Amino acid sequence: MKILLILSILVTLGSAEQTYNILGIFPHNLVSHQMMFDPIMKKLANKGHTVTVISYFPQEKPMKNYRDITLEDSSVELLNSIPLPSSNESSFNLYYEFYYMLELGQHFCEVGVKSATIRELLNSDERFDLVVTELFTNNCLFAFAHKFNAPVVGITSTFLHWDYNKIGNPSNPAYISDNLLTMGEHKTFMERLETTLLNLLHQTFYDYYINFKNQKVSAEVFGRDLPLLSDISQNISLILTNSHLSITPSISLVPGLIEIGGIHVGDVKKLPEDIEKWINQSDHGVIYFSMGSLIRVDTFPEEKREMFTNAFRRLPQRVLWKWENDTMPEKPENVMIQKWMPQLDVLCHPNVKVFITHGGMFGVTEAVYCGVPMVIIPLFSDQTTNALTVENNGGGVHLPYENLSEESIYDALISVLDPKFNKKAKALSDRFKDRPMPLLETAIYWIEYVARQGGAPHLKTAAIGMPFYKYLLLDVIAFLLLIVLSIIFVVYYLANPKL
């Protein structure tokens, strides 16, 4: 009996998992992105790791094993701030948008690196076993990975072209589109040409302009002897990305690229009473309409707003509209406006039949999870890609902003309200949920894996840092061509000895 007891204690001790001191760095003031990082960092703390998180979004309630280092930035207020395009064109230009994004990234770099809380951490004698950081528009706080000589796990809400070469992942423009590009997987010659040129433009701009600016700011704080941030960031062991083949196109994945698309989807909770009642009492179901957390929909040009209200008046369904104003001019009877709604809980209510959305990845994911068909009106960033993918997968229809009219809105709604469409959306939801392991467990497993292994460079391919002529086999192709040409030449001369 005693022996058994001792044995079982030994077994318990032996299997007690090692815990680590983990630093999370999330340097972008974007609340939707944080929705993806929060559950992961909290779960790590729950499992007994000591977690320190640098971000703009501290926890409301203190948590065991979890410490916040809060960044503050009063100069950009992004929430509900972006006005809608006023003309019939979508105002966001493919060739300008990435520039805007990266300049915003540079702003967050400066705010982050120069903040007092960061200096405090820098001057402390704390040590970390692992750094978990967001990959998006800047590499600045990668300097911490160097300072602590700790392995790095990246998390990204959208896998962008300039992150592919950090782990040597294929990014062949023949079939892989960067999330910022607005085309599907099956490309025409012109689309392949455009993808190739945009990839080159993005990479060059990132490597030779943004990296340089990031480096300058970081070196002011971390010291002149800071190695190149581009080199430090290529030391990354693993990237967890917000994609999955139910919501994004299938791409080739190296072992160090792990898909955790949908990890932000938590438990469905009970709705506020007034909203639930409104949804319950609609005999023909409800259309939920939200353009996300960044856009101010009350900046809708009047003519566009009227297209929607006119289309809604023709439908028996009720409409729940996220609208950031107390009033809406000429609001139809069947429309309820709310400044904020718990989106997942609304979408998963069985009486919600359609989601009209701008196609942000997080909202799209929630609708796919709940099996609600979408009408997607993309505006910028990865939204067009998301719209095309959803349409391709049977989860909804794509309605370009410049195509908006009462008729096109009405037609799009009628087509997705069809029960046949609902069936397709439910099938997509099944595909989304059919995974080998709960997503949070997948993420935690791989983060702990990197800590256990003390870094995991073996998860990346040898393509990293390879000159492009080698990667594209240009030298081999040239050599083979030369041989073939020589043979043709020799044969030709042997056959015509008189020449």
Ligand SMILES: *[C@@H]1O[C@H](CO)[C@@H](O)[C@H](O)[C@H]1NC(C)=O
């Ligand atoms: C948008 O297009 C509609 C229909 O083609 C037209 O009536 C309207 O004047 C246009 N608005 C602007 C701002 O160009």
Ligand SMILES: *[C@@H]1O[C@H](CO)[C@@H](O)[C@H](O)[C@H]1NC(C)=O
């Ligand atoms: C990359 O990681 C290795 C091993 O952890 C370390 O020796 C090296 O200094 C790192 N390089 C940079 C530029 O941080």
Ligand SMILES: *[C@@H]1O[C@H](CO)[C@@H](O)[C@H](O)[C@H]1NC(C)=O
């Ligand atoms: C809405 O309907 C559900 C299911 O019939 C019911 O459980 C819930 O109490 C209703 N809520 C309200 C506010 O009427």
Ligand SMILES: *[C@@H]1O[C@H](CO)[C@@H](O)[C@H](O)[C@H]1NC(C)=O
């Ligand atoms: C709400 O809309 C009214 C009328 O369109 C406008 O005058 C007012 O400024 C808006 N309020 C806010 C907070 O945007």
Ligand SMILES: *[C@@H]1O[C@H](CO)[C@@H](O)[C@H](O)[C@H]1NC(C)=O
């Ligand atoms: C948008 O409108 C143009 C011109 O009418 C049309 O060719 C195109 O197919 C429309 N796009 C979609 C996705 O409906």
